[in-house]
Amino acid sequence: MSAHEGQERDHWDVVVVGGGQAGETAAQYASQFSGLSTVLVEEDLIGGECEYWACRPSKALLMPVEAQSVGRDLPGVREMIADRSLDVPAVLARRDDIAFHYADPQEVAWLKANNIDLVRGRGRLAGPKQVAVTASDGMVRTITAEHAVVLATGSSALLPPTDGLAAAFPWTSRDVTAVREVPRRLVVVGGGPVACEAVTWLHALGVEETTLVHRGPRLLTMMEPFASDFAARHLTLAGVDLRLGTSVTGVSREDAQDRGVGRIHGGPVTVTLDDGSQLEADELVVAVGRRGGTDDIGLETVDIPAPHGYVEVDDQCAVVGTDWLYATGDLTGRALLTHMAKYQARVAGEAITARALGKPFNGLTTAEYDAVAHVVFLDPPLCAVGMTESVARQRGIEVETAEYDIAGISGAAISREHYDGRAKLVVDPATDTVIGATFAGTATTELLHSATVAIVGRVPVSRLWHAVASFPTVSEIWLRLLETLQQQRRTAPTPPA
Ligand SMILES: Cc1cc2nc3c(=O)[nH]c(=O)nc-3n(C[C@H](O)[C@H](O)[C@H](O)COP(=O)(O)OP(=O)(O)OC[C@H]3O[C@@H](n4cnc5c(N)ncnc54)[C@H](O)[C@@H]3O)c2cc1C
Numbered sequence: 315m316s317a318h319e320g321q322e323r324d325h326w327d328v329v330v331v332g333g334g335q336a337g338e339t340a341a342q343y344a345s346q347f348s349g350l351s352t353v354l355v356e357e358d359l360i361g362g363e364c365e366y367w368a369c370r371p372s373k374a375l376l377m378p379v380e381a382q383s384v385g386r387d388l389p390g391v392r393e394m395i396a397d398r399s400l401d402v403p404a405v406l407a408r409r410d411d412i413a414f415h416y417a418d419p420q421e422v423a424w425l426k427a428n429n430i431d432l433v434r435g436r437g438r439l440a441g442p443k444q445v446a447v448t449a450s451d452g453m454v455r456t457i458t459a460e461h462a463v464v465l466a467t468g469s470s471a472l473l474p475p476t477d478g479l480a481a482a483f484p485w486t487s488r489d490v491t492a493v494r495e496v497p498r499r500l501v502v503v504g505g506g507p508v509a510c511e512a513v514t515w516l517h518a519l520g521v522e523e524t525t526l527v528h529r530g531p532r533l534l535t536m537m538e539p540f541a542s543d544f545a546a547r548h549l550t551l552a553g554v555d556l557r558l559g560t561s562v563t564g565v566s567r568e569d570a571q572d573r574g575v576g577r578i579h580g581g582p583v584t585v586t587l588d589d590g591s592q593l594e595a596d597e598l599v600v601a602v603g604r605r606g607g608t609d610d611i612g613l614e615t616v617d618i619p620a621p622h623g624y625v626e627v628d629d630q631c632a633v634v635g636t637d638w639l640y641a642t643g644d645l646t647g648r649a650l651l652t653h654m655a656k657y658q659a660r661v662a663g664e665a666i667t668a669r670a671l672g673k674p675f676n677g678l679t680t681a682e683y684d685a686v687a688h689v690v691f692l693d694p695p696l697c698a699v700g701m702t703e704s705v706a707r708q709r710g711i712e713v714e715t716a717e718y719d720i721a722g723i724s725g726a727a728i729s730r731e732h733y734d735g736r737a738k739l740v741v742d743p744a745t746d747t748v749i750g751a752t753f754a755g756t757a758t759t760e761l762l763h764s765a766t767v768a769i770v771g772r773v774p775v776s777r778l779w780h781a782v783a784s785f786p787t788v789s790e791i792w793l794r795l796l797e798t799l800q801q802q803r804r805t806a807p808t809p810p811a
């Protein structure tokens with residue numbers, strides 16, 4: 315055991331419970347410029363869901379799907395690819411590389427390089443500034459914090475109490491991202507990013523019959539309706555059988571058994587739908603959301619409620635009602651995304667440092683949520699930042715919107731033969747600034763950040779005219795959106811005097 319694994323001491327300035335992206339970043343920011351000693355408590359692999367069972371492996375599985383699809387749409391490449399399917403072992407091997415082969419020596423080295431100590435085991439609050447850690451051999455030790463404890467215990471897949479579901483050992487997000495055996499027939503329940511992304515790569519990896527069952531009337535409900543329609547259209551074109559407005563009422567399975575993550579969990583599974591019909595499949599995926607990691611972390615020992623399964627934090631990511639307990643990442647339920655988890659962790663680390671050193675809070679110690687960017691990596695991808703039109707209107711903002719078909723942009727038309735894409739800006743006329751943007755289509759994900767900068771910087775639309783995009787890139791969509799906005803403003807009827 316290396317010296318930095320923290321066996322020799324039981325007191326640090328800062329104790330972080332949970333070593334996912336949120337925990338690692340909080341530990342880094344609490345200690346890097348402050349001289350505060352910090353320890354990370356982790357019961358599993360350091361790096362969390364993102365590195366091994368979420369973002370990284372899922373994107374490694376999706377990149378070949380998009381590359382194949384763009385290639386098939388480009389003369390010269392199309393002929394080379396023809397109807398060949400993906401090389402499944404090669405795709406899974408690269409996924410394993412990207413998921414660090416489900417081991418964390420690179421993270422341990424990173425902690426060491428950043429002077430962060432490590433205690434392996436399950437952490438549980440045992441009173442103010444105290445954490446009891448249970449090691450894998452059952453030994454319990456109590457460690458204490460001089461200044462702060464950060465909770466960063468993340469989230470796990472939610473399994474609804476549907477009849478027969480738990481007994482069927484359905485796949486969850488861990489199985490789909492760590493897939494080892496590709497089922498022939500698949501049913502996926504859910505309509506959020508996990509369900510839509512998983513169905514995309516599993517179908518491309520060779521599932522012959524793929525059905526997606528979603529209780530809502532549209533997929534990806536957090537996005538603009540046109541983006542939901544875009545996702546549904548492309549999943550259908552790919553051959554996925556979409557059952558929207560449909561709920562699962564029961565599940566049964568012969569010979570159900572947990573054969574390991576990513577392996578088929580038993581015999582055929584029968585899924586009963588609310589219209590009385592049944593689907594039979596070789597595997598069932600449940601992707602209906604997450605539950606915060608509040609179970610058995612000792613919140614009751616410091617009188618902190620978690621009524622909705624998440625821990626409520628203030629703008630410094632301090633748990634409401636305390637000045638020493640912080641929570642970051644999925645556990646806060648604010649925005650279940652890695653970049654937001656790390657952002658909250660940077661804020662918490664800076665706030666802990668400021669409090670410990672008696673310095674005032676500044677711009678780095680306050681978290682904002684007006685411009686949460688998110689990408690859904692479908693084929694083609696979709697992305698959005700800030701408010702949708704309907705959210706803005708619910709908040710009483712009389713927005714202006716501009717929409718444009720991205721296929722009309724030279725950069726898009728050059729990028730593939732049959733480009734399909736659309737963009738929408740949501741503008742607050744009172745401030746003349748963008749408050750939301752949504753893009754769907756190939757090569758749009760890398761332009762999302764321009765919209766984030768526009769929103770966060772509160773850049774007036776009149777100034778955006780001077781941010782000239784390169785030709786021929788998809789970013790020229792900005793010009794078309796601004797022209798659309800201007801045209802609408804010029805032709806809008808004048809209100810009666
Ligand atoms: C399939 C999938 C794909 C995703 N793709 C993306 C994406 O492309 N982009 C994106 O931004 N987001 C994505 N997300 C969301 C992203 O994975 C999460 O927002 C992110 O992992 C949250 O990080 P976290 O550190 O808060 O939590 P986690 O990653 O859950 O880490 C929590 C850590 O705490 C540990 N822990 C829990 N309890 C204890 C305890 N009591 N004691 C000690 N340790 C404990 C756990 O073992 C874990 O290591 C995806 C999610 C899923 C499911």
Ligand SMILES: NC(=O)c1ccc[n+]([C@@H]2O[C@H](COP(=O)([O-])OP(=O)(O)OC[C@H]3O[C@@H](n4cnc5c(N)ncnc54)[C@H](O)[C@@H]3O)[C@@H](O)[C@H]2O)c1
Nearest residue numbers: 474504505506507508509529601602603650651689690691
């Ligand atoms: N590319 C990305 O950034 C990415 C990818 C995957 C996941 N994520 C993050 O992970 C989080 C979890 O994603 P998710 O797709 O699991 O959840 P989600 O909450 O986004 O979507 C779940 C869907 O399931 C439905 N649902 C909820 N309970 C249900 C039930 N009992 N029966 C049937 N349907 C039910 C909901 O109405 C919702 O539409 C998201 O918040 C997202 O931010 C991000």
